Amino acid sequence: MPESTEVKRPVITPLRVVIALCLIAPFVAMLWVSSYAKADPALGGIPFFYWYQMLWVLISTALTMLAYKLWQHDQRSRTTSDTAKGGASK
Numbered sequence: 025m026p027e028s029t030e031v032k033r034p035v036i037t038p039l040r041v042v043i044a045l046c047l048i049a050p051f052v053a054m055l056w057v058s059s060y061a062k063a064d065p066a067l068g069g070i071p072f073f074y075w076y077q078m079l080w081v082l083i084s085t086a087l088t089m090l091a092y093k094l095w096q097h098d099q100r101s102r103t104t105s106d107t108a109k110g111g112a113s114k
Contacts, residue, residue, distance in 0.1 A: 033105070039098050046091040050084040 053059075054077070063071040 033102060037098070039094055043091045043094050043098070046087040046094070049087060050080055053080055053083075 060073060060076040062073065065072055067075045
């Protein structure tokens with residue numbers, strides 16, 4: 025069998041760890057109910073419990089968008105490096 029000279033890139037990279045953290049953070053924040061199960065401080069008459077959750081809707085959207093853009097960058101860099109080496113991935 026001929027030996028392959030193709031170098032495999034690691035599956036877990038620092039960029040992919042950042043992507044995972046961006047996607048996991050909202051779940052951790054929302055599942056840790058005891059951290060926000062209170063009424064004070066109220067914001068414009070809205071108890072903390074409610075406005076904290078609504079704030080996380082916005083934060084989750086931003087983190088998901090960031091994770092998506094980082095994933096696109098990761099995939100482009102992997103495709104570019106594979107084609108530059110002469111190998112075809114997919």
